[in-house]
Amino acid sequence: MxxxxxxxxxxxxxxxxxxxxxxxxxxxxxxxxxxxxxxxxxxxxxxxxxxxxxxxxxxxxxxxxxxxxxxxxxxxxxxxxxxxxxxxxxxxxxxxxxxxxxxxxxxxxxxxxxxxxxxxxxxxxxxxxxxxxxxxxxxxxxxxxxxSDSQIGGNMAAYAANVMKVKKVGVIDDRTAFGQGVAEEFAKEAQKLGLTIVGREFTNDKATDFMAILTSLKGKQPEAIFYGGYAPQAAPMARQMKQLGVSAKLLGGDTLCSPEMGKLGGEAVNDLVFCAYAGMLMDAxxxxxxxxxxxxxxxxxxxxxxxxxxxxxxxxxxxxxxxxxxxxxxxxxxxxxxxxxxxxLGEYGYDDKGNRLKAPTVVNTFKGGKPAPVASH
Known part of the structure; x- marks a missing residue:
């Protein structure tokens, strides 16, 4: 051994x-x-x-x-x-x-x-x-x-009233905490700015068919429809708006600013979807x-x-x-x-509740299936 x-x-x-x-x-x-x-x-x-x-x-x-x-x-x-x-x-x-x-x-x-x-x-x-x-x-x-939703929804309402010059809006949300919250903040600010909410509809975060609620809103002739929810529902919603001949713009929060909208919605999202993105675009x-x-x-x-x-x-x-x-x-x-x-994405600082101070938001539309900025807040 x-x-x-x-x-x-x-x-x-x-x-x-x-x-x-x-x-x-x-x-x-x-x-x-x-x-x-x-x-x-x-x-x-x-x-x-x-x-x-x-x-x-x-x-x-x-x-x-x-x-x-x-x-x-x-x-x-x-x-x-x-x-x-x-x-x-x-x-x-x-x-x-x-x-x-x-x-x-x-x-x-x-x-x-x-x-x-x-x-x-x-x-x-x-x-x-x-x-x-x-x-x-x-x-x-x-x-x-x-x-927060108050900033995102509020800024989108301000853009609709002051830049798009719309008077009548419809509101849809998916009943999730996010979708309902951002839709409420949009509606609250929209009413403060003198916009008329002609109708409110509801769906869920698993839905793919929005024909019934879009047909209902179409009859009320809104100039814009705000959707509180996520891209996997907003993209088919945009396509169905085109199919039904709904002339209103589709507005939403930051979740609609995802490039996924272009992938799922194709050409339907171009110049139709406007969203408030809580951040900065990567070519900023x-x-x-x-x-x-x-x-x-x-x-x-x-x-x-x-x-x-x-x-x-x-x-x-x-x-x-x-x-x-x-x-x-x-x-x-x-x-x-x-x-x-x-x-x-800029400067980070927080208040005593944990809210980010001076959080940037950018209103985007879509060009060629990709987010394109139109205004900053």
């Missing part, structure tokens, strides 16, 4: 000691992502997930040090299906896994009930849920990283153009609506950890509320 030499034993022991030392000097930071990774809004969930992963890769390359340890960021992504029950289950799973930072949920109807679970676990939540109720729960670890300036090129190189596709915002917020969190010298969500959150951050 051959025994290992003293030299080889010492070398092996030294290697183990070095590995243990390196591990001891490293701290794992889990970044959760809750979003629709299946179903009609999968395109949005994947885009958001890509934004998180790109930021995590860059933060790891920077080797941020906190408390003498190098932070190693890891992504844990879960499918909440844009469903409240599934979203709450995902929230509990992430909290039980000791995830202290979560990007998402994407849908307001998930963000509202799931936020209670995250708050109970001391987890920071950064969501694009735009319903005003999202930030009205008093949760100190919650941030809305884009404009040199910074956004450079980000789009980087994103495309990494994932083989351009970012959709919210991927850049998810990227920005993760980078903001990383900077806050470095500057505050802590990975504790309370300390990191306090630093973020007191200090602005310049990201791809």
């Amino acid at each position: 051959q025994y290992p030499s003293l030299k080889s034993t010492l070398v092996a022991a030294a290697a183990i000691a070095c590995a243990a030392s390196a591990f001891a000097q490293e701290q794992i930071v889990k970044i959760g992502h809750s979003g629709p990774l299946s179903g009609p809004n999968t395109f949005a969930g994947r885009d958001n997930d890509n934004g998180v992963r790109l930021a995590v890769e860059e933060l790891n390359a920077r080797k941020i040090s906190v408390g003498g340890k190098t932070l190693k960021f890891e992504v844990i992504s879960e499918d909440d299906q844009c469903d409240a029950k599934s979203g709450v289950a995902v929230a509990q799973k992430l909290v039980d896994s000791d995830v202290k930072y979560v990007m998402g949920p994407y849908c307001s109807g998930v963000a509202i009930p799931a936020s209670r679970v995250y708050d109970g676990g001391g987890t920071m939540v950064s969501t694009v849920g735009t319903n005003p109720k999202v930030t009205q729960g008093g949760y100190k670890h919650l941030f809305r990283i884009i404009a 300036n040199d910074t956004t153009k450079a980000f789009q090129a980087k994103f495309n190189k990494r994932f083989g596709m351009n970012p959709d609506v919210y991927g850049p915002a998810y990227y920005d917020q993760v980078m903001f969190i990383g900077e806050a950890m470095h500057k505050s010298g802590s990975t504790d969500p309370s300390k990191v959150g306090d630093w973020m509320r007191k200090n602005p951050y310049k990201g791809v």
Whole structure:
């Protein structure tokens, strides 16, 4: 039997000691992502997930040090299906896994009930849920990283009244927390501006046939129809408006500003759909153009609506950890509320409820199946 030499034993022991030392000097930071990774809004969930992963890769390359340890960021992504029950289950799973930072949920109807679970676990939540109720729960670890429904719906109403010069509008919503919320805000502001709401109709976020409600509204002769809902329903709605000869423009919130509208709706969306996007287009300036090129190189596709915002917020969190010298969500959150951050989509800053300050919105239409800006707010 051959025994290992003293030299080889010492070398092996030294290697183990070095590995243990390196591990001891490293701290794992889990970044959760809750979003629709299946179903009609999968395109949005994947885009958001890509934004998180790109930021995590860059933060790891920077080797941020906190408390003498190098932070190693890891992504844990879960499918909440844009469903409240599934979203709450995902929230509990992430909290039980000791995830202290979560990007998402994407849908307001998930963000509202799931936020209670995250708050109970001391987890920071950064969501694009735009319903005003999202930030009205008093949760100190919650941030809305884009404009709210009141800004999105209000700006679209102002554009309809002041630029499009319409007098009569119809309103449709899909009965989700997001769709209903943004439609209510549009209707409220529209009435303040003197517009007449000639009819209100309702559908759901699984529907594909809108002929009946569009026929009903057509008879009331609205000059514009606002739809509170998502692109997978708005695109066929636009096609059916064309089929029925509805002359009204189709208005909506930021979810209708997705390139997915052009893919699903084809030529029907061109110069028909107008939407208020809570952010900046990727050709807005040199910074956004450079980000789009980087994103495309990494994932083989351009970012959709919210991927850049998810990227920005993760980078903001990383900077806050470095500057505050802590990975504790309370300390990191306090630093973020007191200090602005310049990201791809402009400056990020938050009020005491977690609402983003100075959140940009851009009114778009579609040209050649792609979003094209017509006004900024």
